[in-house]
Structures are given as structure tokens and as C-alpha cells.
Amino acid sequence: MLRKILTKVVTTTYLPSNPYPGEMLPIERLRLFQWVRKCAPKVVLEVGSGVGGSTFYMSEAIREHGGVLHTCDPLRRPPENFLKRFEDTLCYHPLRSDELISWMRHNSIAPDFIFFDGPEIPELALDDIRSLEEWIEPGCYFAMHDWEQAGGANRKIVSIKAKLIRPYLENSSDWVQEDLLSGHQKNVWWTKGSFDSVGLCLYRYSPKRVATSMAA
Ligand SMILES: C[S@@+](CC[C@H](N)C(=O)[O-])C[C@H]1O[C@@H](n2cnc3c(N)ncnc32)[C@H](O)[C@@H]1O
Numbered sequence: 509m510l511r512k513i514l515t516k517v518v519t520t521t522y523l524p525s526n527p528y529p530g531e532m533l534p535i536e537r538l539r540l541f542q543w544v545r546k547c548a549p550k551v552v553l554e555v556g557s558g559v560g561g562s563t564f565y566m567s568e569a570i571r572e573h574g575g576v577l578h579t580c581d582p583l584r585r586p587p588e589n590f591l592k593r594f595e596d597t598l599c600y601h602p603l604r605s606d607e608l609i610s611w612m613r614h615n616s617i618a619p620d621f622i623f624f625d626g627p628e629i630p631e632l633a634l635d636d637i638r639s640l641e642e643w644i645e646p647g648c649y650f651a652m653h654d655w656e657q658a659g660g661a662n663r664k665i666v667s668i669k670a671k672l673i674r675p676y677l678e679n680s681s682d683w684v685q686e687d688l689l690s691g692h693q694k695n696v697w698w699t700k701g702s703f704d705s706v707g708l709c710l711y712r713y714s715p716k717r718v719a720t721s722m723a724a
Contacts, residue, residue: 511698511699511700511701512700514698514699515534515698515699515700518534518538518698519534519537519538522538522541522542523537523538523541523565524541524565524568526564526565528559528560528561528564528586528587528590529559529561530558530559530560530561530562530564531558531561531562531625532561532562532653532708533699533704533705533706534699534704535689535695535696535699535704535705536653536689536705536706536708537561537562537565539687539689539708539710540562540565540566540569540623540651540708541565541566541568541569542569543649543651543687543710544565544566544569544570544621545569545572547620547621547649548570548572548573548575549570549575549619549620549621549649550573550574550575550576550620551575551576551578551617551618551619551620551621552566552570552575552576552577552578552619552620552621552622552623553578553579553608553609553612553619553621553622553623553640554566554577554578554579554580554622554623554625555579555580555605555608555622555623555624555625555626555633555636556580556581556605556624556625556626556627557579557580557581557584557585557586557600558581558584558586558625559584559585559586559587559590560586560587560590562623562625562653563577563579563586563590563594563598563600564586564590566621566623567593567594567597567598570597571597574597575597575621576597576598576599577594577597577598577599578599578601578608578612578617578619579598579599579600579601580600580601580602580603580604580605580607580608581600581602582602582603582604585600585602586600605626605632605636606632606635606636606639609636609639609640613643618643618644618645618648619640619644619648620644620645620647620648620649621648621649621650621651622637622640622644622648622649622650622651623650623651623652623653624636624637624650624651624652624653624669624673625652625653625654626669627669628667628668628669629669630668630669630670630671630672630673631672632669633652633669633670633672633673634672634673634676637650637673637676637677638676641682641713641715644713645713646713646714646715647712647713647714648712648713649686649710649711649712649713650677650683650709650710650711650712650713651708651709651710651711652670652673652708652709653706653707653708654667654669654670654706654707655670655674655688655689655691655706655707655708655709656670656690656691656692656705656706656707657670657671657674657707660691660692661692661693661703662691662692662702662703662706664703664706665691665692665706665707667706670707674709677709677711681716682713682714682715682716683711683712683713683714684711684712684714685709685710685711686710686711686712687709687710688707688708688709688710689704689705689707689708689709690705690707691703691705691706691707
């Protein structure tokens with residue numbers, strides 16, 4: 509009960525008030541908001557808008573420095589008054605992620621912050637990041653929800669969407685982990701319950717090929 513109250517106090521203190529529903533847990537919303545504010549991206553790419561849970565916090569976070577958020581979802585969308593609220597900074601695309609990525613590449617709109625929270629198809633996230641790696645700039649950030657894999661202490665972890673992309677990034681020397689919320693242990697003392705996340709990662713793109721070509 510005390511932690512439930514504390515969670516409410518912390519989130520109402522540090523997060524903008526959100527009248528819309530969403531699918532992320534309180535500490536995940538807070539971290540995603542803080543990361544986007546700190547990274548201050550000019551162009552955010554989001555895969556999996558849903559009804560706008562994560563889109564809301566990223567849209568609030570980019571207000572200060574004037575970024576733009578491109579989000580896609582071929583099946584669901586945030587409500588009209590949500591889209592109106594962020595009409596100067598938010599572009600919702602009723603497209604699949606591969607379609608939006610191709611469109612952005614074709615129009616030379618390179619993201620400097622990427623957030624994946626798409627469908628439960630392991631190949632999709634891996635294919636998308638590999639196609640993005642062909643043209644994003646060094647320094648681009650990457651975050652993903654449902655990062656945790658089944659098999660640990662938290663029996664409620666069931667998502668498979670990061671099953672292929674997680675080992676790919678962990679074994680890549682081009683991506684550096686900047687932060688992580690674990691799904692198998694508590695991340696902060698003030699959240700309620702035994703676990704407070706299903707996994708949320710933050711990586712930075714630091715490809716070695718840049719250093720190699722500069723050294724040559
Ligand atoms: C977990 S939900 C997103 C939740 C949302 N980010 C939030 O915080 O509330 C995943 C979404 O991915 C969408 N989706 C399914 N296939 C997709 C695709 N090929 N590209 C982008 N999004 C897709 C689904 O329609 C669904 O709304």
C-alpha cells in the first residue's frame with residue numbers, strides 16, 4: 509500500500525499528467541520520458557504506437573527542444589484529440605514499421621532516437637534494426653520495451669519480440685548499452701510488487717567502421 513502511494517507520488521511529481529491509457533509500467537514511463545529529455549533528439553522513430561502510451565511521454569519529452577516524432581502502427585492509433593494535442597510535433601503513420609523506415613530513408617529523415625514496441629514477431633525488430641543500421645548516423649539512440657526474456661525469476665515475462673534483436677545488440681560492438689531496466693529484479697525501491705518492469709533498454713549506436721575509416 510505504501511509503495512503504491514509512493515509510486516503515485518513519484519510519477520505525478522516527475523511525469524506530465526496523462527489522461528490517455530497505455531501499456532507501460534510506471535518506472536518504464538518515467539525512464540523513457542527521462543531518456544528522451546536527456547538525449548534531446550531531433551527525430552524520433554517509434555514502432556508500435558498502440559493507443560499512444562509511450563507516444564505520449566516521448567511527445568511531452570521532445571516539446572522543450574523542438575523535435576519531431578514519427579510513429580507507426582498499421583492496426584491501432586491514438587485517438588484524434590491525442591493527435592491534435594501534439595499536432596506540431598507528432599506524425600502518426602498507419603503503416604508497418606518497414607514501410608515507415610523505407611519512407612523515412614527515401615525522404616532523408618534520419619532518426620536520432622529509435623523506440624521499438626511493436627508486435628510479437630522476433631524477426632521484425634531484428635530486420636528493422638538491420639535496415640536502419642545501413643543509414644542512421646553514429647550517436648543514434650535505441651530503446652526497446654519488452655526487452656526481458658522468459659526463463660528468469662519473473663514468471664510473468666512472456667514477450668518474444670526482443671528474442672532475436674537482444675542477442676544481436678548484446679553481441680554487436682557497434683552498439684553500447686547506456687541504461688537498462690531489468691524484468692527479473694526490482695529496479696527502484698519505491699515501486700509496488702516484486703517486479704516493476706518487463707525490460708526496457710537504452711543503447712547508443714557507435715559503429716566501429718567510422719573509427720576505421722577515419723584512421724585510414
Ligand atoms: C505493445 S503494442 C504498443 C503499445 C504502446 N507502445 C504503448 O506504450 O501503449 C504493439 C503494437 O504494435 C502494433 N503493430 C503490429 N504490427 C506492426 C508493424 N508491422 N509495425 C508497427 N507496429 C505494428 C500493434 O498493432 C500494437 O498496437
